[in-house]
Amino acid sequence: MRHADLISLSFKTVASHKLRSSLTALGLIIGIAAVVILTSIGRGIHTYVLAEFTQFGTNLVSVSPGKKTTFGLSGATISTVRPLTVADAISLSKLENIVALVPVLQGNARIEAGNKQRRTNVLGVGSEVPEVWRIKTASGRFLPAGEQNNPRAFAVLGDKSARELFGAISPLGKRIRIGTERYRVIGVMEKKGQLLGFDMDDTLYIPVTKALELFDRESLMEIDLLYKGGASVASIEKSIRKLLIARHGMEDFTIITQNQMLEKMDSILNILTLAVAALGSVSLLVGSVGILTIMTIAVSERISEIGLLRALGAERRTIFQLFLYEALALSAAGGIFGVLLGMSIVQILDKALPALPVQIAWPYIAMAFMVSLLIGMAAGVVPAMKAAHLEPLEALRTE
Numbered sequence: 001m002r003h004a005d006l007i008s009l010s011f012k013t014v015a016s017h018k019l020r021s022s023l024t025a026l027g028l029i030i031g032i033a034a035v036v037i038l039t040s041i042g043r044g045i046h047t048y049v050l051a052e053f054t055q056f057g058t059n060l061v062s063v064s065p066g067k068k069t070t071f072g073l074s075g076a077t078i079s080t081v082r083p084l085t086v087a088d089a090i091s092l093s094k095l096e097n098i099v100a101l102v103p104v105l106q107g108n109a110r111i112e113a114g115n116k117q118r119r120t121n122v123l124g125v126g127s128e129v130p131e132v133w134r135i136k137t138a139s140g141r142f143l144p145a146g147e148q149n150n151p152r153a154f155a156v157l158g159d160k161s162a163r164e165l166f167g168a169i170s171p172l173g174k175r176i177r178i179g180t181e182r183y184r185v186i187g188v189m190e191k192k193g194q195l196l197g198f199d200m201d202d203t204l205y206i207p208v209t210k211a212l213e214l215f216d217r218e219s220l221m222e223i224d225l226l227y228k229g230g231a232s233v234a235s236i237e238k239s240i241r242k243l244l245i246a247r248h249g250m251e252d253f254t255i256i257t258q259n260q261m262l263e264k265m266d267s268i269l270n271i272l273t274l275a276v277a278a279l280g281s282v283s284l285l286v287g288s289v290g291i292l293t294i295m296t297i298a299v300s301e302r303i304s305e306i307g308l309l310r311a312l313g314a315e316r317r318t319i320f321q322l323f324l325y326e327a328l329a330l331s332a333a334g335g336i337f338g339v340l341l342g343m344s345i346v347q348i349l350d351k352a353l354p355a356l357p358v359q360i361a362w363p364y365i366a367m368a369f370m371v372s373l374l375i376g377m378a379a380g381v382v383p384a385m386k387a388a389h390l391e392p393l394e395a396l397r398t399e
Helices: 003-016 018-056 086-093 159-166 208-214 233-248 258-301 303-311 316-352 362-388 392-396
Strands: 060-065 098-113 116-125 137-140 154-157 175-178 181-189 203-207 222-227 253-257
Touching (some): 003 018, 018 316, 086 098, 086 208, 098 159, 116 208, 154 159, 159 181, 181 203, 222 233, 258 316, 258 362, 316 362
Parallel strands (some): 154 181
Antiparallel strands (some): 060 222
16 A cells, blocks of 8 residues: 555544544644744744843953952952952053043932932942943933043932932033032933843942042942954953053953853843753653553444454554554644644743743654654554554454
8 A cells, every 4th residue: 555545544543533533633732732832932032132231232351359250240249359440440441442432330329309318229320321332312311421530529310210200390500419429410311221120210420539438438340442343252252351460460350252152141031942842841741641551442333343454464664654644644633633723822821921921832843743644654654563463363353
């Protein structure tokens, strides 16, 4: 018998028992749909996080105090052999291929404006934040340059901070109190939203030297450097290391390029997506048990049919292929309907929950479908072998 005939007969057999076939394939349908939904959410989060992380640009290098082997913000590592100072930042800004630089110190303080007060994030930064971090002022201007030694008490508000403290009134030129000192508001930043859980709009910017006094710190949290697009990252990193070792006498700092951060984050997010795919695949195992059970029952019910086929000259291989193709037909149908169901649910989630990032992960969908076919093949082998080894006369006696 030709393979085309065997495949056609297998699908007709599956279609002739609609209810039984549907219930058998249900486990695979749920499993495939779960894989599609979970991997789409995982891939969506992956893309969203990387997009959020790269919105500041890609030509960035971060220097933080203390020698560490992991990446991330260094707010907890302020103490070091020698503090990372504003003078270090000024020296780094003079290096070749460095376009702009931002010294950073983060803290939290109570802000007062008239009879209103609230606690908010305070960032001590330099004047080149708009260029390095790619954020703009919605009104007014950002902190002026060249005030490292004797900075004026200027402040720039984030969008949310401005609304919370001043409402609909323009805060430009108004006075606010941060700690024990009064600051004049000279600008309001554009609405930026969340960045990896950090609310950029609920933020206040002041000169970094003022922030060091406010929080009684000696060391900066980090220094972010923007370098020219065509420059070599390795040469930039080498020149930064050479300069800071000359100033500190030892390598008591950590240099992290944005490429390193993105590679590490990408690997973590890939593992997350793979983990949720594995979680959804548990249902596929349930589906394989269903196929194994129903094919074993089918062999028992169709012993006389097998005997007749063998009596008419069908070889053992033909009987084996017939039942194996039936198992594959079940798994293929389950896989197709599972993919369609999963993609439909993903589309519904995308429309109903726009805040939830979802993105169809085609490689995982293709992998899940192939796994469903392998499950059908594996589950159908034992019943097919059992059917193929039945003796024609013994099988016909059951009629």
